[in-house]
Amino acid sequence: METGRIIWFGGFNRKLQKINDYGFITLEETDIDRDIYVKRREIPEDLQILLEGEKGRGVYVCFDLEEDFKGSKAINVKLKTYTGVVVSFLWKTGKIATKSDVFFHFESSEPLSFGDYVCCGLCHTSEYDKKEAINVKKIPRDDEYEEIFNICVNSNDSEIATPFIQNLYKEFFQIVSNFNNSDYPYAQHLQEDWGKLYKEVRDNEDDKQLIKKWEAAIETNEFKYAQMVSARGAEKLVIKFSCAFGYQVEDISIHQITEQSSDWKLGDIRLDQKTLLDVKNSRFTVNSKDSKAYSEFCVPEFKHKRTNKDKKEKEVYIVGVLSPYLQKQFIDGEEKLKGVENPKIIGVFYQRLLEELKNIIGKTNRLKIDLSRLGNSNSYLPHWLFDYGDIFYEKQIEIVNHFKDFKTKLSDGKIPSWEKISIVGIKPLPLFILARENLPKEWESHLPKWKLEFINSLINIPTSPKKKIISLSHLYISILKHFLQMLEENNPEYTPQGYLDILYENSQRNHPLKIYDPLQTIQSFCNTLQTLWENREKTRLTEFRIFKFRNEGILQGKKASNESWKTIIAYCGGKIKGKGKCGCSPLIFGREKSCSCGLLICPKEECQYCKQSCPFYKERKAQIEKQRLERS
Ligand SMILES: [Zn+2]
Numbered sequence: 137m138e139t140g141r142i143i144w145f146g147g148f149n150r151k152l153q154k155i156n157d158y159g160f161i162t163l164e165e166t167d168i169d170r171d172i173y174v175k176r177r178e179i180p181e182d183l184q185i186l187l188e189g190e191k192g193r194g195v196y197v198c199f200d201l202e203e204d205f206k207g208s209k210a211i212n213v214k215l216k217t218y219t220g221v222v223v224s225f226l227w228k229t230g231k232i233a234t235k236s237d238v239f240f241h242f243e244s245s246e247p248l249s250f251g252d253y254v255c256c257g258l259c260h261t262s263e264y265d266k267k268e269a270i271n272v273k274k275i276p277r278d279d280e281y282e283e284i285f286n287i288c289v290n291s292n293d294s295e296i297a298t299p300f301i302q303n304l305y306k307e308f309f310q311i312v313s314n315f316n317n318s319d320y321p322y323a324q325h326l327q328e329d330w331g332k333l334y335k336e337v338r339d340n341e342d343d344k345q346l347i348k349k350w351e352a353a354i355e356t357n358e359f360k361y362a363q364m365v366s367a368r369g370a371e372k373l374v375i376k377f378s379c380a381f382g383y384q385v386e387d388i389s390i391h392q393i394t395e396q397s398s399d400w401k402l403g404d405i406r407l408d409q410k411t412l413l414d415v416k417n418s419r420f421t422v423n424s425k426d427s428k429a430y431s432e433f434c435v436p437e438f439k440h441k442r443t444n445k446d447k448k449e450k451e452v453y454i455v456g457v458l459s460p461y462l463q464k465q466f467i468d469g470e471e472k473l474k475g476v477e478n479p480k481i482i483g484v485f486y487q488r489l490l491e492e493l494k495n496i497i498g499k500t501n502r503l504k505i506d507l508s509r510l511g512n513s514n515s516y517l518p519h520w521l522f523d524y525g526d527i528f529y530e531k532q533i534e535i536v537n538h539f540k541d542f543k544t545k546l547s548d549g550k551i552p553s554w555e556k557i558s559i560v561g562i563k564p565l566p567l568f569i570l571a572r573e574n575l576p577k578e579w580e581s582h583l584p585k586w587k588l589e590f591i592n593s594l595i596n597i598p599t600s601p602k603k604k605i606i607s608l609s610h611l612y613i614s615i616l617k618h619f620l621q622m623l624e625e626n627n628p629e630y631t632p633q634g635y636l637d638i639l640y641e642n643s644q645r646n647h648p649l650k651i652y653d654p655l656q657t658i659q660s661f662c663n664t665l666q667t668l669w670e671n672r673e674k675t676r677l678t679e680f681r682i683f684k685f686r687n688e689g690i691l692q693g694k695k696a697s698n699e700s701w702k703t704i705i706a707y708c709g710g711k712i713k714g715k716g717k718c719g720c721s722p723l724i725f726g727r728e729k730s731c732s733c734g735l736l737i738c739p740k741e742e743c744q745y746c747k748q749s750c751p752f753y754k755e756r757k758a759q760i761e762k763q764r765l766e767r768s
């Protein structure tokens with residue numbers, strides 16, 4: 137039998153006013169440059185319908201050749217058929233994969249779906265110089281189905297391979313993508329329109345009395361007034377958020393006015409008649425978007441609650457709220473202001489967390505990371521110590537549990553190889569890490585040693601029985617610890633940017649390991665570490681052995697215990713004349729100049745702050761002032 141393509145067939149002949157009862161076929165892959173004549177009666181009726189007129193152009197057919205005195209003609213014409221598997225089908229158009237590792241587009245009004253086994257014809261369209269499938273019909277599966285499926289799974293063309301791999305490991309990919317796409321049902325309650333929130337405070341008599349009690353000067357001091365309204369607004373935001381969580385919520389703070397109890401000395405809000413919350417409000421200046429990641433929360437002293445029952449000290453949870461820094465006229469709605477970010481809850485801190493972090497740091501021989509000053513009274517808590525609790529992550533926890541079930545029931549073959557994972561492009565590492573599940577052995581050989589070590593360190597973070605989720609601070613400290621190890625090894629394969637590939641499921645970089653990170657703390661931290669890493673030779677940072685957080689959350693280090701501390705990561709605490717808080721951040725060792733006092737110098741020309749009491753800063757400041765006067 138021969139194979140050929142219809143040039144044209146049948147159709148209406150206007151000249152003769154009748155239907156043509158013949159057509160022509162061109163032979164495929166032969167030297168004969170003649171068109172083959174075909175009579176209508178040589179074509180079965182259902183095929184005639186398919187080929188009639190212009191529709192038939194390019195359709196592949198097979199036939200026998202018959203020679204007579206006029207030349208060759210085609211007899212016993214049939215549609216050349218192929219078998220294939222449907223790759224996709226939507227809105228009546230789809231794609232079919234065939235044994236030859238290519239796929240064809242088609243249109244059909246039959247209801248088809250992925251994985252259907254079909255037979256079809258092919259048509260070469262000259263317009264796109266492409267072959268399309270026609271006359272697609274579902275057929276019962278046979279041995280060839282498996283064969284096509286396997287060819288597709290192993291295809292080098294990722295467009296073909298992806299849907300087949302995803303189908304072969306359907307449950308696995310379903311769980312991973314459910315996890316990667318999971319959202320946070322309570323996130324909508326983390327913030328509130330600032331105008332509405334502050335109006336509630338202004339309109340409430342008790343609230344007005346309360347802020348006056350907090351700060352008697354509010355009537356004369358606009359700055360204090362704005363600060364107090366913002367602080368009470370923050371409490372109201374936390375109350376609303378806790379209600380959304382389903383807690384029974386008591387506003388204890390207001391007891392200072394209503395004199396219902398004196399519990400306001402212990403905390404601001406009580407949940408379910410037992411848990412006390414202390415709300416800390418930190419304001420960021422409207423123009424300093426970058427420095428928000430370095431916001432800090434001052435805790436005058438940690439409040440403890442003594443319960444009558446057990447006489448044991450019970451911890452008070454600190455809730456951090458980040459609020460816009462607004463002047464009175466805006467807070468009071470007298471003047472409009474656009475583009476203000478709403479007050480946001482950034483999470484909860486509890487002192488036990490510092491113990492958890494110490495456990496993560498563990499005992500290393502040469503490296504020391506000292507956290508002790510973070511928990512002191514009057515300390516500033518860096519915002520990365522705050523995180524949302526397990527309830528906030530209920531969706532993620534549900535998927536993690538499902539995944540753990542799936543894994544225990546599973547034989548190893550049901551998890552795709554690293555190569556297949558890469559073809560599909562869905563990132564499973566965040567799920568494995570958050571679920572504390574070891575990676576399949578086969579994957580390990582595809583990851584650089586340092587990445588594997590880092591991943592395993594996260595998987596093995598000591599868990600507290602009450603907490604299922606890895607906190608933002610756990611991750612932050614784990615990254616820091618690992619970074620310092622890499623510095624010590626001076627590992628040339630390593631780059632801090634490489635953490636991002638592991639931690640993020642997509643390019644948006646919002647939720648490392650699906651930890652809700654609205655300030656993009658982790659991404660910004662990795663970028664900072666990258667700068668430190670690139671400057672490590674110049675700064676001889678690899679020789680540093682001892683590290684500590686100052687109580688502002690600033691990281692310092694030194695080479696040996698008898699040497700002086702050098703600031704490694706900081707933010708500027710200086711004030712610029714006539715402009716207020718500088719807030720420049722991050723200041724990075726090696727990129728910024730170090731002052732002889734050991735601190736980093738703010739790179740802003742008009743600031744150059746290190747610390748207030750430094751004599752060198754006083755000199756620089758005098759110089760800035762002199763230049764300023766000369767200019768004006
Ligand atoms: Zn200095």
Ligand SMILES: [Zn+2]
Nearest residue numbers: 708718738743
């Ligand atoms: Zn500065």
